[in-house]
Amino acid sequence: MAKHLETEQARFVVVTGLSGSGKSSVLKAMEDIGFYAVDNLPPQLLPAFVNLPVKRLDDAFKAVMGMDIRGHRFPEVFPAVFQNLAQRGFNLELLFLDASDEVLTRRFSETRRVHPLAGGQDVSLATGISRERALMEPIKAIATQILDTSNLTIHQLRKAIGDMFRENNITAGMRINIMSFGFKKGLPVEADLVFDVRFLPNPHFVDELRPQTGLDKPVADYVFKEKVTKQFQKHLLDMLSFLIPQYQAEGKSRLTIAIGCTGGRHRSVALAKWLHSELKSEELPTFVRHRDLD
Numbered sequence: 001m002a003k004h005l006e007t008e009q010a011r012f013v014v015v016t017g018l019s020g021s022g023k024s025s026v027l028k029a030m031e032d033i034g035f036y037a038v039d040n041l042p043p044q045l046l047p048a049f050v051n052l053p054v055k056r057l058d059d060a061f062k063a064v065m066g067m068d069i070r071g072h073r074f075p076e077v078f079p080a081v082f083q084n085l086a087q088r089g090f091n092l093e094l095l096f097l098d099a100s101d102e103v104l105t106r107r108f109s110e111t112r113r114v115h116p117l118a119g120g121q122d123v124s125l126a127t128g129i130s131r132e133r134a135l136m137e138p139i140k141a142i143a144t145q146i147l148d149t150s151n152l153t154i155h156q157l158r159k160a161i162g163d164m165f166r167e168n169n170i171t172a173g174m175r176i177n178i179m180s181f182g183f184k185k186g187l188p189v190e191a192d193l194v195f196d197v198r199f200l201p202n203p204h205f206v207d208e209l210r211p212q213t214g215l216d217k218p219v220a221d222y223v224f225k226e227k228v229t230k231q232f233q234k235h236l237l238d239m240l241s242f243l244i245p246q247y248q249a250e251g252k253s254r255l256t257i258a259i260g261c262t263g264g265r266h267r268s269v270a271l272a273k274w275l276h277s278e279l280k281s282e283e284l285p286t287f288v289r290h291r292d293l294d
Helices: 022-032 043-050 074-087 101-111 127-143 154-165 217-224 227-250 267-281
Strands: 011-018 036-041 062-066 094-097 147-149 176-182 191-198 254-261 288-289
Touching: 011 022, 011 043, 011 127, 022 094, 022 154, 043 062, 043 074, 043 147, 062 127, 074 127, 094 127, 101 127, 101 254, 147 254, 154 176, 154 288, 176 267, 217 227, 217 267, 227 254, 227 267, 254 267, 267 288
Parallel strands: 011 062, 011 094, 036 062, 094 147, 176 254, 176 288, 191 254
Antiparallel strands: none
């Protein structure tokens, strides 16, 4: 595969997703960590943009391009353009932003914005969201990363983007994302594997541990001292040691492992932190995020 020397050190990220899922906020967050941001770039211009003589600008040039359903024939044109550039050796990534229909409806209602597919002919907001979701599904399928923003505050969103993109180097292999969460706030839709650890002893019912989190040593010690926890750790590592190479061989670019407890503050946080320390390596970039930890 031929490499383009002028873009070999450049990093290009396309941010797309459903209208109302937070693209503008993501672009601002990426600007803050050193990316040059371009919004509403037509997909037809993406090849010309990545072919810019960027080495005249900076060897570590990083650009993020916002694209969405408003672009001319975006759902029809973009997949072929993106895949063609990736096959030609460009360092090109695709972040797809998702959110639940309920959250998207609330966001549009609160901002009084008009959905791009619900503007005329008496088309309802719900219909517009449904149409866009169907049109964007093929693009979501080729994304290198998916981020569900339904339960994220603006601060949590900015932290998630920083964790994803602050690194300077791109690894061609699979990326592992580990997430803790609370079942009472819903399942993370981006998860590939979900492990329920609500069977473990709950620090919430210990008065001195309740205000703390799984990041605190007393809580972690309480969780890990139990025999059942040690058994779960062994079985989990055995399973992942089998599954991860299979996913790599299949060509999977990302693997999101979600560990859930009731509130997402104690057991799942401690286990997610432990699993991150076990799996992280130079070969497989591994990151951890605690979705429901205040």
